[in-house]
Amino acid sequence: MTRTTRRYVEWTIERALFACAVGSVLVTAGIIGVLLFETVAFLREVPIGSFLFGTVWTPLFSDAQFGVLPLVGGTILVSAIAMAVAVPAGLLSAIYLSEYANPRVRRVVKPVLEVLAGVPTVVYGYFALLFVTPLLQTFLPSLSSFNALSPGLVMGIMILPLVSSLSEDALHAVPNGLREGAYALGATRMQAALRVVVPAALSGISASFILAMSRAIGETMIVAIAAGQQPRLTANPLVPVETMTAYIVQISMGDTPAGSIGYRTIFAVGMLLFVMTFVLNLASDWLRRRFREVYA
Amino acid sequence: MIRPLRPLTTFTSPPGAAAPPTGVKIAVTGLDFFYSQKQALSAITTDLQANIVTAFIGPSGCGKSTFLRTLNRMNDIIPGARVEGQILIDGHDIYHPGTDVVDLRRRVGMVFQKSNPFPKSIFENVAYGLRVNGITRNRGELEGRVEDSLKAAAIWDEVKDRLSESALMLSGGQQQRLCIARALAIQPEILLMDEPASALDPIATQRIEELIYQLKTTYTIVIVTHNMQQAARVSDRTAFFWLGRLVESGPTEQIFTSPTEKLTEDYVTGRFG
Ligand SMILES: Nc1ncnc2c1ncn2[C@@H]1O[C@H](COP(=O)(O)OP(=O)(O)OP(=O)(O)O)[C@@H](O)[C@H]1O
Numbered sequence: 102m103t104r105t106t107r108r109y110v111e112w113t114i115e116r117a118l119f120a121c122a123v124g125s126v127l128v129t130a131g132i133i134g135v136l137l138f139e140t141v142a143f144l145r146e147v148p149i150g151s152f153l154f155g156t157v158w159t160p161l162f163s164d165a166q167f168g169v170l171p172l173v174g175g176t177i178l179v180s181a182i183a184m185a186v187a188v189p190a191g192l193l194s195a196i197y198l199s200e201y202a203n204p205r206v207r208r209v210v211k212p213v214l215e216v217l218a219g220v221p222t223v224v225y226g227y228f229a230l231l232f233v234t235p236l237l238q239t240f241l242p243s244l245s246s247f248n249a250l251s252p253g254l255v256m257g258i259m260i261l262p263l264v265s266s267l268s269e270d271a272l273h274a275v276p277n278g279l280r281e282g283a284y285a286l287g288a289t290r291m292q293a294a295l296r297v298v299v300p301a302a303l304s305g306i307s308a309s310f311i312l313a314m315s316r317a318i319g320e321t322m323i324v325a326i327a328a329g330q331q332p333r334l335t336a337n338p339l340v341p342v343e344t345m346t347a348y349i350v351q352i353s354m355g356d357t358p359a360g361s362i363g364y365r366t367i368f369a370v371g372m373l374l375f376v377m378t379f380v381l382n383l384a385s386d387w388l389r390r391r392f393r394e395v396y397a
Numbered sequence: 398m399i400r401p402l403r404p405l406t407t408f409t410s411p412p413g414a415a416a417p418p419t420g421v422k423i424a425v426t427g428l429d430f431f432y433s434q435k436q437a438l439s440a441i442t443t444d445l446q447a448n449i450v451t452a453f454i455g456p457s458g459c460g461k462s463t464f465l466r467t468l469n470r471m472n473d474i475i476p477g478a479r480v481e482g483q484i485l486i487d488g489h490d491i492y493h494p495g496t497d498v499v500d501l502r503r504r505v506g507m508v509f510q511k512s513n514p515f516p517k518s519i520f521e522n523v524a525y526g527l528r529v530n531g532i533t534r535n536r537g538e539l540e541g542r543v544e545d546s547l548k549a550a551a552i553w554d555e556v557k558d559r560l561s562e563s564a565l566m567l568s569g570g571q572q573q574r575l576c577i578a579r580a581l582a583i584q585p586e587i588l589l590m591d592e593p594a595s596a597l598d599p600i601a602t603q604r605i606e607e608l609i610y611q612l613k614t615t616y617t618i619v620i621v622t623h624n625m626q627q628a629a630r631v632s633d634r635t636a637f638f639w640l641g642r643l644v645e646s647g648p649t650e651q652i653f654t655s656p657t658e659k660l661t662e663d664y665v666t667g668r669f670g
């Protein structure tokens with residue numbers, strides 16, 4: 102190739118890559134644009150206060166009410182159950198992998214965790230509905246066939262590898278010098294792990310928690326399949342609830358006419374969901390960046 | 398001015414550890430050390446005397462840190478590391494399977510080549526060793542020990558008004574002195590210092606050297622240094638290492654003025670390394 106053709110090829114590649122980058126940014130911006138547009142249209146008919154703070158969600162009834170709190174409550178309930186499973190189990194397994202397991206075990210287990218994180222969530226959904234719920238019903242007879250508990254537990258198992266893997270990364274990134282410093286003062290392995298390494302990795306660990314929370318809030322299939330479709334503001338995990346995501350699925354698959362107020366609720370709820378997960382992701386990112394600064 | 402540690406009656410050394418004022422504290426015989434395949438130390442045999450300062454000198458990569466770290470079994474945590482030979486401290490084989498490594502490390506303190514304060518407050522850095530060893534729970538006593546240790550490490554005046562600030566806010570030299578304070582807090586019998594002054598300015602270095610001079614009345618001190626003047630100033634005995642071997646050891650003055658080995662002479666006179 103001559104110098105000029107080489108330069109031409111370089112130029113073309115550079116432009117093509119640039120076009121890809123611009124394209125994906127534009128598509129994202131477009132999606133957010135549509136979301137915003139429909140949300141604004143929705144909020145022209147429903148005041149924002151009664152949307153955000155209303156406690157009754159009956160958009161398809163003749164006396165429709167648009168209080169989103171039951172959906173938010175259902176989402177938070179299921180996510181909280183998931184976090185109650187994933188945080189302790191994920192953190193403990195991360196501590197084990199980073200501080201106790203010999204390197205060979207780590208080399209095997211880490212990729213397995215990452216594979217687990219890739220299991221399609223529909224599988225988890227049916228697992229919750231057809232296996233976990235009946236199992237729980239044997240000793241919790243009052244448990245409805247659709248409920249928050251079972252999908253919450255299964256979702257906890259789903260996000261556990263995420264917590265475990267990211268927390269392990271954070272623990273692993275703590276410089277060895279700190280462990281040695283602790284050992285040199287007569288600390289046991291556990292004292293070094295719990296009182297030096299974990300605190301030193303705390304922002305990275307919290308970042309993994311927040312990211313997992315964001316995953317739980319945005320998770321759709323498991324709750325759409327196993328949590329039910331009854332928007333209700335409750336802390337009782339044994340009865341059917343509806344999460345924001347499950348609601349969106351329900352309406353999208355129904356025959357609500359485009360442009361109607363019922364149809365626009367999808368976008369309003371979607372927007373709220375987007376804002377929630379976006380804020381959590383930003384927080385997680387900020388924490389992780391701060392953690393990296395400490396050990397640059 | 399550096400003040401010595403206030404003697405603490407509440408804290409007793411483990412039985413059998415009452416060191417004689419002089420004599421052999423650490424006896425090393427035929428020590429080989431391997432990092433996986435690579436041999437880093439060969440056939441080290443030497444005695445380290447109690448209550449004096451021994452300096453380790455030698456070119457970079459000759460195994461000074463490795464040897465130092467075999468003395469508190471800090472190398473145990475390196476995967477694939479292997480030790481052969483014998484190290485006796487007060488006559489006890491520290492590599493004997495029955496040895497309590499945690500207790501050993503409590504008695505053999507270490508200041509690392511790269512300063513490694515915990516990302517905690519200045520106070521908590523010094524209190525850490527006291528807490529994990531359950532030395533004291535009493536808040537007042539804890540504060541007293543922390544203060545004494547910081548004074549002994551010649552850093553008290555600089556940090557006394559900000560004990561609750563993060564140790565990572567300190568300068569490199571202050572961090573190193575904090576690490577010394579942290580090591581002193583649990584009152585080890587032996588203090589291993591790996592180039593404690595390499596990150597310090599001349600004034601801070603001088604303070605550390607004064608400190609070492611003070612401490613040797615109570616501690617057995619081993620210091621690694623690249624600075625020949627420093628070795629000459631602070632140490633009573635000097636050991637010269639070269640390519641994983643102990644070439645020569647003896648009274649510092651003799652090593653610097655009339656070494657028996659040509660290699661030592663070349664090194665201390667600056668002809669290589
Ligand atoms: N963790 C390790 N794994 C493998 N090899 C190592 C490790 N640490 C040190 N070594 C090697 O062992 C040899 C001795 O290293 P050591 O750190 O003891 O030298 P040193 O005398 O302290 O040098 P310096 O004066 O530069 O600190 C070197 O060749 C080094 O590369």
Ligand SMILES: [Mg+2]
Binds near residue numbers: 461462463510591
């Ligand atoms: Mg070294």
